[in-house]
Amino acid sequence: MNDSSDLDALSFKGRRGLARILDATGYSLAGLRAAYQGEAAFRQLVWLNLVLLPLAGLVDVSRAERALLVIVPLLALVVELLNSAIEAVVDRISLNLHPLSKQAKDMGSAAQMVALLMIALTWAIILL
Structure with missing residues (x-):
C-alpha cells in the first residue's frame, strides 16, 4: 500500500x-x-573555497595543475554534502546511540578528513 x-x-x-x-x-x-x-563544516568549506578558488587563478601553474587546485576543494564540498546527508538520515531514524549509527557517521567524517587531506596534499605538491 x-x-x-x-x-x-x-x-x-x-x-x-x-x-x-x-x-x-x-x-x-x-x-x-x-x-x-x-552545517558549520559546510560553511567553513564554502569560505575555504572562496579563498582557494581565486588563489588558484593567480598562481603560476599549468592548466592541468590549476584544474586540480580548483577541483579538489570543490570535491570537499561534495563530500561534506554527502556526509551531512548521511548524518541527517541516521538522526532521522533515531537519535539513540547505536554502533551502526556511530559507524556510519564516523565513516562520513573519515571521508571528509580524506577530502581535506587531498586539498592540503594537492596544493602542497603543486606549489612546493
Missing part, C-alpha cells in the same frame, strides 16, 4: 524535460541552502 509520500515521489519521477530539470534545480538549491544554514 502506498502512502502519500510514495505517490509524490512517483509523480516526481514521472516528470520529464524542462519541468523535471527545474524541479531538480530547486531541490538542489534547497539542499545547498540547508547545508549552509545548518
